[in-house]
Amino acid sequence: MEPFSFASSDTLDYPVSIRIINLEGDEIPLPFSTLLARPDLRQIGSNQSPHSDLYVTVQVWAGSKPLTVPVQTAYKSFRTERKWNEWLKLPINYSTLPINSHLAITVWDLSPVGGPQAQGHAIPFGGATLPLFDKDNQLLKGRQKCHVHRHKKADGNDDTSTPAFPAAKRSNSKKEKAVVVDKDAEELDRMERLFKKHEQGEIPRVDWLDQMVFRGFEKRGIQSARSSLERIQRQRALEAQMAATKNGDSKEKSDTPDTTDPMPGPSMFLLNVELPRFDFPVVFADHEYPPPPISSLQHLSSSQSNIILKPPPEVQFGPGINGVADADEGRLIRVYDPEVGARDNPAESKHRRLVRSQHRHGILDKDLKPNAKVRDELNVIMSYSPTHVLTPEEKDLVWKFRYHLTRDKRALTKFVKSVNWQDLAESKQAVQVLGRWTDIDVDDALELLGPTFDNSEVRAYAVQRLGHSDDNELLLYLLQLVQALKYEHISTEANRDATQKSSLARFLIARAVDSFMLGNYFYWYLMVECEDSSPDQGRDNQTIYRKVAFDFMTELEKRPDGKETRKQLLRQAEWIAILSKISSEIKESNESMARRTERVKQFLADPKNELVTIDPPLPLPLDPSVSITGVAPEDTIVFKSSLHPIKVAFKTTTGRKYPILFKTGDDLRQDQLVIQIITLMDQLLQKENLDLKLSPYKILATSTNAGLSQFVPSASFQGIASKYRNNPALAYLKQNNPDASGPLGLRKETLDTFVKSCAGYCVITYILGVGDRHLDNLLLAPDGHFFHADFGFILGRDPKPFAPAMKLSKEMVDAMGGPQSEHYRQFKQYCFLAYSALRKSSNLILNLFSLMVDANIPDIKLEPDKAVLKVKERFALELNEEDAIRHLERIIDDNLNALVPVVIDKLHELVQAFRA
Template identity: 80%
Template sequence: MEPFSFAGSDTIDFPVSIRIINLVGEEAPILFSTLLDHPELRHTGSNQSLHSDLYVTVQVFAGSKPLTVPVQTAYKSFRSERRWNEWLQLPIAYSTLPENARLAITIWDLSPAGGDGAQGHAVPFGGTTLGLFDQDNQLHKGRQKCRVYRHQRADGSDDSRTPSIPAKKRSDSKKSAAVVEDKDGEELDRMERLFKKHEMGEIPRVDWLDQLVFRGFEKRGLQSTKSWLKAAQRQQALARGASEAAGNGQAADNHQQGTENPSPEPEPSSFTLNVELPRFDFPVVFVDHEYPPPPNSSLQNLSSSQSNIILKPPPEVQFGPGINGDDDTEDGVGSRLIRVYDPEVGARDNPAESKHRRLVRSQHRNGILDKDLKPNAKVRDELNVIMSYSPTHALSPEEKDLIWKFRWHLTRNKKALTKFVKSVNWQDLAESKQAVQVLGRWIDIDVDDALELLGPTFDNSAVRAFAVERLRKADDDELLLYLLQLVQALKYEHISPQSGHDVTQDSSLARFLISRATNSFMLGNYFYWYLMVECDDKSPDQAPEIRAIYTKIAYDFMVELVKRPDGKAMRKTLKRQAEWVAILQKVSGEIKQSNLSIARRTERVKQFLADPKNELVTIDPPLPLPIDPSVEVVGVVAEDTVVFKSSLHPIKVAFKTTTGGKYPIIFKTGDDLRQDQLVIQIITLMDKLLQKENLDLKLSPYKILATSTSAGLSQFVPSVTFQGIATKYRNNPALAYLKQNNPDAHGPLGLRKDALDTFVKSCAGYCVITYILGVGDRHLDNLLLAPDGHFFHADFGYILGRDPKPFAPAMKLSKEMIDCMGGSNSEQYRQFKQYCFLAYSTLRKNSNLILNLFSLMVDANIPDIKLEPDKAVFKVKERFHLELSEDDATRQLERIMDDCSNALVPVVIDKLHELVQAWRA
């Protein structure tokens, strides 16, 4: 059987739509005798003109009941034909449609005298009911021909009297003889089916031949309709003459009985309404919405900080004789085994073990001697092992009991606090009350542990307030390194988004961040833009409640600014920054959507920037850049503008600074820069950690700031890609490039020693960092080299081990990099490996801080984290090899470096990438 791809209707979150195309058909004029009996018909619009004004209403029905309000077409005046060609969007999504959903389509005429089924001055011209799902439960798509039932409203019921495709009924030979033979109509129906296949792409297109067929089909359709109408009129006239005598006798009988003649039957008419339904790439099959199990238990989903409950798999059940098991084929209705939903199965641990733990802890809850209790040598070793666990390690019940027993002794160990918080049963009021008292006796903890306590698994307000108190001791520069994660941690605070509620009363973290941001413009600048991005995130992964919380925090931040002496000026500066970003986003969006050449695009941007109306030529007073508030700009340098040749066409704009220099930036629209912003922030943090250990690896993390979910700024660093260098220089291109910019005949390899040292150190730093972060899609176009020897990476679209290319290496150590150091046997390459080992060892010591930062970004809508949020932290932890000793981890890193330097696959990938880029150019 061939593979069949389809989509479920429950995944289609788009609203139901239908396009009303046109009404096709003719009607014989009304007899004069009929007008005498029914004079109100003279004023009906369709009886006055063959192309009178009509409008259409569409309504969704299911189970003979309406699901939506009717939606109608706009007014349109017809001249030669009744054609609307208008899309109508109904207020219901495909994902919520039941299987028996139908569209009740009614065409309305106008009559001042009213009539049957009238709504004001509107009377039904005709109606039809179109089912949304066919007999195979597939969603209808494409063009549909619907039969119109004259003078009837579409009922929309399950057994509709106005179906769009009438059911075929059997008839005897006498009746069938009276039916008008319409061979042309049958041929037109066959052609309609072929046209539908042609529209869906099942029949190949031939433009010149298709046009001829379409024109011939339209002419034949008009002729067929006229001929069928005349034949029907002749046949009805004959039938009327044959039954005239019987009619006269019946009329006499009616007169004797005092009854009037029934109203004359309407003249034969044949109208068809052509509509179009949305087309999807795959067939859409009806899938019913699965509702969650009923909440028949009061057991709540608890975080790991609230309970010491460990989730266990369901217990294995051994069925006795005569009891039906899972493998039995007997019908479950008559079986002896009755399945009952119990949400507590697998969530509750053994009641006996739970009671035992409560009894054990009760002995060490209020005892006076607990404060003086000290572990022996064996227990102390066990506690040291527990303290060495990474933040992602889950504690066993026995380990939690051991930590609780010696909690007072552990107050002198700053690394034990997070383990103690995990061991507390926060559901027990007495235990949680004493745990808060123990927290007050704990010594100062490190920042990495404070960040862990602000994560999603710790929601006790006292614990989070304790972590915030530790952050108060950090200066602005240190706080700036974690500000991105602290803004994300606001999602886990108990904050009410109500407008009349003060956010600072709910959250100690929000109160702390607002206080520090109002006292420092550097912090306030980044705090403001981080909040704006969260407020702008309207993706399905960002709940409206979370967005409302960030909006409330931003509002309270602005209110607090006004209370400060210089707060109004700071608030005005932030507003000017937002206007400055809006101007750049406007020109960037226009350039991206235009179809001009690169030269014309560049010229257009220059004209836009040089226009005084856009207020970029002169910026007075000087404006601090959002991407780097330490730099103030006074105007734009329009002649330095460049539009890059890529799918998004980012623009490079240079601005004059107050110091007389230039600050070039790249503005990009249509791309989410939050992942690149996170990677650059982590690289900046790692650079600080390395320098703290007196290890300066000459890293140059350029600045990136996302101003919304689809736009952002990036600092432009003058450099050349390795691909560009390889195109210009044939033999050892990187070394030749550095020799040209840093020549020294007496230096190593013929260039200045400091330039070579910068290259070796920066290569080592970026190799280790990109390996830990799992940066993928590495090729010669995103490896850059500055003239002074600084090497760095760009474009972090793939992280955490993701890579679009197969068999990608774990570390990007290309042949060009090794050759520039003098080869794999040179002294410089030996120094490079030593720098890699030192950097890796230093970062392993700070692994808890890095892992905690990633755990705070789990719900930040970062693309590569969002794919597997529960595994993101573990992927980083896996690269640290924390289970190995320092020597074993160093040897493991050396093996990875040797494998990457000798592998042939990266060389092939680089060559293929070069060929693809050359072909695109």
């Protein structure tokens, strides 16, 4: 089939319009004897003059009911013909029209004495009902000739008695065949149809020929108009003769005039109208209205939804309603019940209102003090994690002692959860209490910015607390704060300011324009979200981030050095685009690795690409504290993997080289999140005076399928094992850091760095549930820093069966001197200290993951409602500190003695050797 382009009517937000052109036709005037005998006919304007004043009304009907009020033409005085040539717009859009829509068009005459269907001094001259959609469900367009039913008002019904296109009547009567047929009229009708096709572009235009045809048509039309009255008179005489033959009393009939018939002669009036034309055919499509809300309750965070919300209601099929067995019988009846999604029992809600009404005004509550028993209950409530759901009794208790709890910074989030924000009086008082609360921690402020809390005052309070953080601390949470913009009240309308109602957007833009470090990362986080067009995000999210990015750029322009900052960000984007081009070409080529590497070197060395020399120096997007002056093509390497990442070394203003990895075809946002959490955990451990020598390299996703990562010189455990046979990790460290007098023949600092970094990464990867841990993903730097790479599987996901909860390989333990050595015992001690310290900050880490549930992270997107719970499970918050340490020790011992990880590592080694 040939392609057919069309538009659907539900997307056509344009008012229904029609142009009333003119009224054409003739009728035999009434005899003077009839007018003298009938005063009511004598007063009608059309009986006095063939060009009397008329006006037209148009009204939309559907389902035999009017949809709009009538719209009428302006007054116009006619001289030679009844011609309005006026467009009328009706107060309804095409997008809301049903399939059975009609235009009820009525031509009104004037008579001071009224008459049948009269409206004041107006009586119907004639009417026509014009359908808006044809038999093919396409919207009518262009010029239309509507048959005017004389002395009738257009009814607009579905089974109308005044159709604009009356159906041709079939007749077998031989006498009716004697009616005179006008050849000119037939030719004019044929020409009208051709003119309509010509106007719609179905007949090609030839200017000189078209002019000849138009002039000929005008002459034929004038000639037809002159003979129309004679034609009607001949037809009337023939009808009279046929009637006389039938009745046998033609003489009596012709001598006695009939004064009861107001129209003794036939009439044929046509109303010419024009409908709007569109570039494509418009096909009817019904407008789908969004389903009504199930309830007025606020949406909960994904971490709480699986606990609070009831499961979706099931449709129960009763007798006579088509279920599975009788799908072809009867009709399915769905009844909308707004209480289906209610999570509160109506009786419990009433009880809560009655209880809180005693403490609504807070006159007595301000001095209310809890006794020892209640104080213990409140302390238990304050110790709950962010994912814990308060019972109605606990909420009532927190509300009752809210003034007492204003001194406890932990209690604010519990208080906000206890407020019924749909109750205006209660919410107003809650906002007043917020102003009296003591300063809260950052983790609680982040929780208040999650999807659970919708009140703008609460979110503004959290933003105010974040304002006390310096740039370095804010940088640790910036990724989550950008995600929190999805839960702000930011309008998606084009003419609305993005930051008008969003305190968080205003805060982030204000801080980003004051600090280039924050502005750099803020810009790239926004750009990735603007580009993400996956179905999980939707256009509204893209619109929100584009508006925030626009406001950010606008605010930059207002600063003295803002234009230069914006120029640097645009140069970064151009630099990324150049690298993306060569990376995509290398990935898709089928050349050898040597040839690919040579091609990249030539590309980077080409002065046209402006990478050999970067002047002025440009801040590196991955690390804005480093300014690059050019690329070093000789240090370029293309790695042998499925995506062929490119290692590129850049010269910096300090004279050193900064190597990076650039990769296309992979979404690095999950790796970026894990590295950010590792960086945060390193900061938290150092605040506890526990430096575990972690080395979280930097990762920046520049789009949904490309990104940069810092290249750290190191060797994988797989590569080390293939080079050294006995105790490969220890042999590798001895080669780079020999010391005969040191422990195990190593420098003491190197072994200490190795033990600490192993402990830190073992605990962190266990908490985050990092999977797919084989020897190629375990890296060791020459100075003893151990670290992990490739975080494609987190939150307990692993492509291999029976994967261990913690990756502690035999090679790692042997490098410490074995499981009985003092260094291994020190390793376990570091693990216990790190686990205990991170459990103290579990609320902060859980809140960061809660803000990322809608970030389109692959392993979070699979089960967003369980992502936070999986991290919480690894913290074992239900245990006290001593039991939690015993729990971690069992995990370490189980993984050390497990046989399956060793077998998996051997299988992975064989597979990699086979691929090579």
